[in-house]
Amino acid sequence: MKTIYSKNLCFFTLFVCVLHFSQNVKITGRVSYKNKGISAVDVTLKDTYDGATTNKEGFFTFETSEKGNHTLIFSHTKYIGSEKNITISDQDLNINIDLKEQVNEIDAVVITAGSIEASDKNRSAIISPLDVYTTAGSDAQISSYLTYLPGVQKVGETEGLFIRGGTGTEAKIFMDGSLVNNYFSNSVPGIAGRDRLNTSLFKGNVFSSGGYSALYGQALSGALMLESVDFPDQSSYDFGVSPIFLNVALQRVNDDKTFSFGASAGYSNLKLMQEVFNFNTDFNEAPSGFNGDFNFRIKTKSGGVLKYYGMFNTDAMGVKTPGLDPDSQYSLVKLRGKNTFHNLSFRQKLGRYLLNVGSSYSFNRSDLNFSTQTDEVQSVPTRLLNDGNYLNFKTVLERKMNRISAVRGGFELNYANEELSIEDVNKGYRDLISSAFVETDLGFSNRFSAKIGARAEYSSYLKESNFAPRFALAYRLAKDWTTSFAYGIFYQNPESRYINSAAQLDFQQSQHYIFQVQKTAEGRSLRLEAFYKKYNDLIKVQNIANIPGQYQPVQTAVNNNGDGYAKGAELFWRDKKTIKNIDYWVSYSYLDSERDFMNYPMPLKPGFASQHTLSVVAKRFFPEMKFQTNLSFNYAKGRPYYDIISDNGENIIRNEGSLKDFSSLNLSFNYLPNIGKKDAKAFTVLVLSVSNVLGRKNIYGYNFSSDGNFRSAIVPPVNTFVFVGMFISFGVDKTEDAINNNL
Template identity: 60%
Template sequence: MQTRILTFAFTFILSLTLFSQITISGKVLGRNSKPLKDVSVSLKDTYDGATTDEAGNYKFETTEKGNLTLVFSHPKFIEIEKPLNIEDKSIALNVQLKESVNEIDAVVISAGSMEASDKKRASALFTPMDVLTTAGSNAQITSFLETQPGVQKVGESEGLFVRGGTGSETKFFMDGNLVNNYFGNSVPGIKAMDRLNTTLFKGNVFSSGGYSALYGQALSGILALESIDLPERNSADFGISPIFASGTIQQVNKERTHSFGASLGYSNLELMQKILNFNTDFEKAPQSFGGNGNFRIKTKGGGFIKYYGSYDGSSMKLAFPSLEGNSDTDKINQKGKNTFHSLSYREKYGKYTLSLGSSYTFNQNILNFKNEKNGSEVFGYDLDSKGNYFNAKAVIERKLYKISNIKAGVEFNDSQEKTWVSIANENYIFKDKITSLFAETNLGISNNLSVQVGARAEHSDAIKQWNFSPRFALGYRISKDWTSSLAYGIFYQNPESRYFDANYNPNYQRADHYIFQVQRNVDGRSLRLETFYKKYEDLLKTSTNLYRPVAINNNGSGYAKGVELFWRDKKTLKNIDYWISYSYLDSKREYLNYNQALFPNFAAKHTVSVVAKKFITEWKTGFNLSYNYNSGRPYYNFVEENGNTVLKNQGKVKDYNVLNFSVNYVPSIGKKDAKSFSVFVLAINNVLGAKNIFGYNFSSDGMRSSAIKPPVDTFVFVGWFISFGTDKTQEAINNNL
């Protein structure tokens, strides 16, 4: 009897429970009514719920009654809540979720740009250590960039020659501030090196076109460098080799709220000139001496104040056979000095970020030219160029919902130059003030779509006009691993100051950029395909007098178009990191003294770079190789005949080939509690000794010529670098393990 009662009671309670369960079901959709899988659906503050299937359907049962809330959540979508009144009937509820936009998943607009950064390793194609460990780069950012698509390998002149643009069409910035005279002082035909040390920077963004409205006065591209914030610890670094010696100290307080540092360096190629077979006859080998200092302060609000200042002096003398009939030797004596200062401040104030910065540069380069016959001077003159440059910039940024923002600001540039030309017994003075206003917004419409719209307006006192430059870019995720970017913009740049003349006031030069890119970056492999078209208008045209070109009009024009490929792979070959870049360029320009539209003499139709790196931990050694190929560049010789410019000689030099090799030995690897880090470096540029030619110099009548060659065909560098107080072992391995 008791058993029957218990059985009846259990059955009765169970029947009541089953009777009271209510079914809740429905469908969850996303954009374009696409079913969403793995969405969590639950009654708030209960354990009842389910997860959507492949078709977006969900279904569960509950015994809850009354007014409750149904929650729909997924990491990539905005969570929504729906109120429910649960009674005795089943409920069917369909919902549509909106994508949640966040910095991690959002598509990045990358048309025309490549980033090297430690801060954004996930999206960056390179890190700053890549610059230091690439064979042939000589630890210079600009030499490293010559292994990237769109950048020409030009060995006889400084500058970044980008997509059919001259070296002066790319500008350089440090912490947002303009860097004038980024390269050292030199002489015609000898390429100067970067002034700023690569180790100063934690990252850089190189744009070969379509760059942000925050920057201007560059027809082709910009290199924006971001300096490090604070060092990890106190350190002292030393470097020594047959061509240079350097020392650096860096101090940081225990709380890591401020730091300061200084360095000195001296270089001289005299010893290497005696050992190696130089093509250039240096009567006095190139030498330089310089130093720099810095301080960094972290504010209470988490912002930063950064200062960097430097000074360097350089000199060289060289001689070469004269091409003119009345002399047998040409000589150039060069002396120069430069000082550069950069101060920046960045701070967040609520939803706003304020960035302030300024830079100052003084540069002087003195050149003495002589023509000699049998040791006696036939003809000679001096050029003494001095320049003072000041830049100031203010940017305010407001963040809008997660990854969207709006920026606006103002920039001011002041240039004052004076050039003494002894043959004319005259000082040529150039002054200009450029005022710029700019604004830009980045809109993260969804994780798959981003839009950037900006504009810049500039006024130049020298040109006495305003210009207006709209910019537009779009990024769209094609699929999980593939993204695409599109960029368009108008870009203006003043002609170089040496072309301004009392008889003619040049106008702005203009370039319109159109860029399309697709990119895949997944599982240690990166693929980029990019095509571009660049239209030039109002390029400067010149004629030539005895010693310098003179501007005559802005009737020049041109175009550049091409296709670029980049592939980097860290996975396929065990412990080997390699990349391949290829560029095809079709370009014509009628500018300067060109009397017709021609393929520019500084560019090659085809360029190829291959870079490979392997670090063998057991040997504590890294091996690096790089290969560069350029198809033959054209050369032209224009002469003035009866007041007209005539193309006297033209042709094409042989293809450029160079194989570079470097090896780094890191003895501190494997030592516990190492308080110092040292690296021995052996680098050989042009291992195979290829006899490369960049072009030709011609006599004034065009009858005689001489090849423009690198100062030395094969260069060997041996150096020892040691750092006390910091362990950079993992950086040396460069994440290849």
């Protein structure tokens, strides 16, 4: 018996030794990408439970009792999986392997030089409707909101986006890819027009302060691309009321969200506020206007989306200012304006292709009457009437090559027909700009990508053509750090209002060089950007006439001999994480610009360009109090001003200087009474907004008398403005948007 036990014990010991010996086969190795170890790679022996995970240097080790031919599997979410056939015997194995990067849309670096984006894919809340509405001093206008971002100058005396040393007309605005002509309302000299399109129409917006896509043209400085909402969440009825306007709207959508339509109407009048506040501007007829719009959206059975938006509005105002010349006690200007805009777009996927077709039409009438008044005797008005019809058509076909690469191309037609009359002088302007473009996105890896494109245009009026190459590169320096570079050539027709002679003109041109470094982490972003712009073939003009009561002379283009440059650096920092319930950002821009254009007799710093601008915005939510407050501050170093006249056919500077520095502190308070009520049937917002709280007397420029001995300041219509309003939406509780989109 003892012998049997001894034999069994020896056999068991031998079995354990053999088993132990078979388990001692060790498999080690290193997983790398471009000679750098990759951590968190799963290494497994196929059809077994044996395996390991690589450490931060990319090394792995595990033991197995398997023998023979097997397959070793390497897997990681950011790299293409790989398999390696191995033979396991009695010897330890060392396996090294290089993986290829898994290229995908989520991890791929995005080119951001010159642009700030907000869309469904990039929820940074920059230029989102709610961000615009809840920024004090923006007046619910996208254009005003952009002055709190890098690169945009605060120019209060006229409308437009003044970007990096460019004029307000050198930036263009697009809706669903189509050009929006006359985006701003009609106005009188010295008072800026307002945005015509409702901010809430748009779900995603891309603002480019330079180096923008080849899909867009006719802009020397930048572009704002607005993307309208596809379908509303549900049917709703909206009502807004304040001392200066009344607005009602409805939006209906079917249960399947395949069809929706909506309409709105509003009326505004500044008369009541003029009675309450001490206005700088003497409105002998308070600014007023009527607006209405209609929209519909249709989703086709094949997944396409057809969208239409149409609007109509009127403008009216009268301004009375003290005269500067002895023969006029007062200068009077009266405005009557009309505008209509229609936009139709269609988007359809065709396999790996995406088709976008869009068109827009607009009509604008600006009817200005200028006169003077002395001892209650008014001169015969001088009428300046401008009618414009504009048509845009654009087709873009895009094909995906892989997850982050694509190629797109198309063509665009822009037609303009304008009639300008001053007294008995009539001028017609007609032009058809035909354009073709192609562009490709190239994703070489998650770290490196490029965008290469070109655009060609032909103007029937100028009888000239151009070719504009553009490209951009982006590289990820580290996990949260990226760098981008963009270069492009851009062309733009001369403004039609200066074409009053038979001068042979050509396209104006600019070249952009932009370098950016950006860090983006959860809740925080930092952008540092440097740029250089070179201007060529800018328009030079001569003064040809003066209109009574208007201190801006009528001018005519004479040649394309103008040029200039703009260079600078910008910083943007936004933080939504450090302090609970507080979202703030800081924007700073430095600009060095000089131009020899228009009626400038020599290269000068433009009168619309400030060397230093600073903006600070802070928003604070109090969820338990159903309350939000926000603050904004604008500062701009004083801009130069010039009094330039024509003397014997030569332009000379009669007076010049620098304005005092501009600053404005603004406050806004929003009360959201339905926070926390998930079953609320009505969402209400009460708004109190105070612009220029400290009442600083800012100056935008000067008008000069005909002899240059007297001047009057161009100032805001009112130093401090208070807005009180109530907005009610029946059917949609937007509380979650108010919180989630801002915090």
